[in-house]
Amino acid sequence: MSGHVSLQYSSPPVQKSIKDAEPRWVRYLLITIAVGFLGLFLVLPLAAIFIKAFDKGSAVFFAAISSPDALSAIKLTAIVALITVPLNAVFGVAAAWAVTKFHFKGKSLLITIIDLPFAISPVIAGLVFVLLFSTHGLFGQWLLDHNIKIIFAVPGIVIATLLITLPFVARELIPLMQTQGTSDEEASMTLGASGWKTFFLVTLPNIKWGLLYGIILCSARAIGEFGAVSVVSGHIRGMTNTMPLHIEILYNEYQFSAAFAVASLMSMFAIITLIVKNVIEWKAKKSMIPEEGVS
Amino acid sequence: MSIQIRDISKSFGNFQALKNITIDIQTGELVALLGPSGSGKTSLLRIIAGLEAADQGAILFGEEDMTYISTKERKVGFVFQHYALFRHMTVFDNIAYGLKVRPRKNRPTKQEIEEKVYELLNLVKLEAFAKRYPSQLSGGQRQRVALARALAVEPKVLLLDEPFGALDAKVRKDLRRWLRKLHHDYQITSIFVTHDQEEALDVADRIVVMNEGKIEQIGTPEEVYEHPNSPFVYHFLGDVNLFKGRLHQGKLKDGSFEVDAPEFAGTINKEAVGYVRPHDITIERVSSPDAIMAMVSYIHLVGAVVQLELIRADTGSFLEAEVTKDYFRSLHLKTGEEVYVKPKQLKVFIPEDYSI
Numbered sequence: 001m002s003g004h005v006s007l008q009y010s011s012p013p014v015q016k017s018i019k020d021a022e023p024r025w026v027r028y029l030l031i032t033i034a035v036g037f038l039g040l041f042l043v044l045p046l047a048a049i050f051i052k053a054f055d056k057g058s059a060v061f062f063a064a065i066s067s068p069d070a071l072s073a074i075k076l077t078a079i080v081a082l083i084t085v086p087l088n089a090v091f092g093v094a095a096a097w098a099v100t101k102f103h104f105k106g107k108s109l110l111i112t113i114i115d116l117p118f119a120i121s122p123v124i125a126g127l128v129f130v131l132l133f134s135t136h137g138l139f140g141q142w143l144l145d146h147n148i149k150i151i152f153a154v155p156g157i158v159i160a161t162l163l164i165t166l167p168f169v170a171r172e173l174i175p176l177m178q179t180q181g182t183s184d185e186e187a188s189m190t191l192g193a194s195g196w197k198t199f200f201l202v203t204l205p206n207i208k209w210g211l212l213y214g215i216i217l218c219s220a221r222a223i224g225e226f227g228a229v230s231v232v233s234g235h236i237r238g239m240t241n242t243m244p245l246h247i248e249i250l251y252n253e254y255q256f257s258a259a260f261a262v263a264s265l266m267s268m269f270a271i272i273t274l275i276v277k278n279v280i281e282w283k284a285k286k287s288m289i290p291e292e293g294v295s
Numbered sequence: 296m297s298i299q300i301r302d303i304s305k306s307f308g309n310f311q312a313l314k315n316i317t318i319d320i321q322t323g324e325l326v327a328l329l330g331p332s333g334s335g336k337t338s339l340l341r342i343i344a345g346l347e348a349a350d351q352g353a354i355l356f357g358e359e360d361m362t363y364i365s366t367k368e369r370k371v372g373f374v375f376q377h378y379a380l381f382r383h384m385t386v387f388d389n390i391a392y393g394l395k396v397r398p399r400k401n402r403p404t405k406q407e408i409e410e411k412v413y414e415l416l417n418l419v420k421l422e423a424f425a426k427r428y429p430s431q432l433s434g435g436q437r438q439r440v441a442l443a444r445a446l447a448v449e450p451k452v453l454l455l456d457e458p459f460g461a462l463d464a465k466v467r468k469d470l471r472r473w474l475r476k477l478h479h480d481y482q483i484t485s486i487f488v489t490h491d492q493e494e495a496l497d498v499a500d501r502i503v504v505m506n507e508g509k510i511e512q513i514g515t516p517e518e519v520y521e522h523p524n525s526p527f528v529y530h531f532l533g534d535v536n537l538f539k540g541r542l543h544q545g546k547l548k549d550g551s552f553e554v555d556a557p558e559f560a561g562t563i564n565k566e567a568v569g570y571v572r573p574h575d576i577t578i579e580r581v582s583s584p585d586a587i588m589a590m591v592s593y594i595h596l597v598g599a600v601v602q603l604e605l606i607r608a609d610t611g612s613f614l615e616a617e618v619t620k621d622y623f624r625s626l627h628l629k630t631g632e633e634v635y636v637k638p639k640q641l642k643v644f645i646p647e648d649y650s651i
Contacts, residue, residue: 187380190366
């Protein structure tokens with residue numbers, strides 16, 4: 001569910017005509033390799049999840065996903081996503097706006113820092129917060145005095161997820177807003193529109209598909225994040241278990257069918273995400289291409 | 296509304312884009328800012344619009360100091376080089392935008408907006424395109440929508456950044472004529488930026504020639520074309536022949552060519568360059584005082600004017616000349632023939648004072 005594929009906004013790939021293509025057998029060989037590889041390492045495991053999930057019949061499946069622990073994991077995952085995704089969407093738009101519409105010193109540093117969560121291991125991201133907020137951590141004593149629990153509690157999970165999913169919206173919007181430039185906003189200003197009106201009437205419609213795409217990637221990651229959350233959550237059943245953590249616990253307890261049942265639920269979400277992502281890409285392309293149109 | 300540009304300077308990092316620019320523009324004037332890329336003309340236009348802040352100097356509209364007034368409050372019409380139409384809005388909504396975003400108390404009613412938009416659509420001859428999106432229009436049509444959008448807010452000042460830059464030659468010429476007519480009908484003080492000398496000479500009441508962030512010359516098209524005050528303006532506005540020689544006591548000598556330069560009577564033995572427009576070179580079959588011999592190397596016959604390429608007999612350097620077709624016929628010239636040439640009008644500059 002993680003990973004980051006950038007949208008092709010600016011230049012759609014050049015369509016090669018059949019005549020220019022490689023000989024037929026090369027094409028078929030390449031296609032076979034690609035399809036075979038995908039089938040072996042992607043489709044087969046994915047199918048296995050669903051097969052395994054219904055291994056012991058649908059009764060076990062529904063029992064697994066409706067057990068109190070599972071339900072609480074689903075609820076917690078939803079809460080985490082509902083908090084982190086809007087925050088990161090706002091941050092992403094603000095950061096992309098700052099980077100693309102203004103000149104200031106340290107701009108490239110800011111872009112690099114935004115990318116940092118992509119580069120560091122999620123486990124380290126989790127550990128950082130343990131170091132900061134645990135009882136023996138930097139702010140541990142202060143938090144203890146004020147009776148605030150972050151590590152091994154929901155706030156810790158939210159903060160860790162927030163860090164991990166920080167780049168998604170911003171990274172999606174920066175290249176898009178860079179190619180669009182600032183003249184639309186400038187035009188709006190010369191016509192007497194205020195900053196807010198310019199944002200809502202001009203900027204937002206221009207970036208809506210990119211923003212939506214970023215939000216989808218961000219949610220997918222927020223729901224699926226394991227490493228960082230695992231470090232800070234403490235795995236308290238029914239309290240601080242998100243769906244990926246719940247799956248791990250079930251698996252470690254040899255409840256394979258139940259583990260795969262919850263896993264299949266997450267996979268379903270992933271597949272829906274992919275479909276929505278493709279629809280958005282298609283829509284975005286449709287709204288971009290005519291721009292080059294007749295002249 | 297008149298515009299006063301007072302001592303404007305602007306730097307981008309180490310690059311000084313504008314140096315002490317001062318221009319007075321009268322109400323209703325149509326002024327061209329002409330210069331090569333990097334000459335600062337677009338920066339100046341953006342400073343007038345408030346899209347960029349000057350490091351120094353002031354901008355006045357009428358008697359009102361606009362230097363610290365935001366773009367939103369300046370009420371200028373600005374037409375962008377690449378139109379900057381809102382792609383997700385129809386032509387109608389694009390033009391109505393400036394009226395729709397007004398605060399409620401000054402906002403016209405829906406019906407008033409509609410009337411205004413259709414009046415402007417009529418002006419730019421795009422009534423049939425109201426429901427279209429910008430992507431469904433040609434370049435020239437988009438440019439007209441951009442202009443209508445800028446005019447919708449009834450600006451006192453209209454600023455155009457390379458308005459015809461991205462269009463092909465034919466459409467350009469039509470739009471140029473149309474802009475001049477529009478300006479004539481509406482009498483909005485207008486400034487447009489261009490790097491195309493022909494466009495500036497054709498459309499503007501006055502031309503400000505800019506180079507490297509400075510003003511080279513301000514004047515009517517006739518003034519800047521006929522009496523350039525620097526080698527740069529000579530080069531930038533039209534073709535020019537150079538006579539590189541030595542200036543001594545009011546005479547410029549170049550090979551066997553000698554010409555009077557009375558304004559330099561006091562100059563002793565300095566390097567200098569004489570500038571002559573191709574149409575200021577006379578061609579004759581017979582020798583006359585001051586004329587030099589040259590060979591016709593190429594004749595370009597298309598159009599009302601005949602362009603000749605000549606090789607000077609004394610120095611071997613090239614000259615370009617233009618004569619009318621009638622005069623050319625009376626000479627019966629052929630390639631390779633020898634003629635006598637003489638400048639009708641020549642302006643001398645000493646290179647030390649000017650560097651190009």
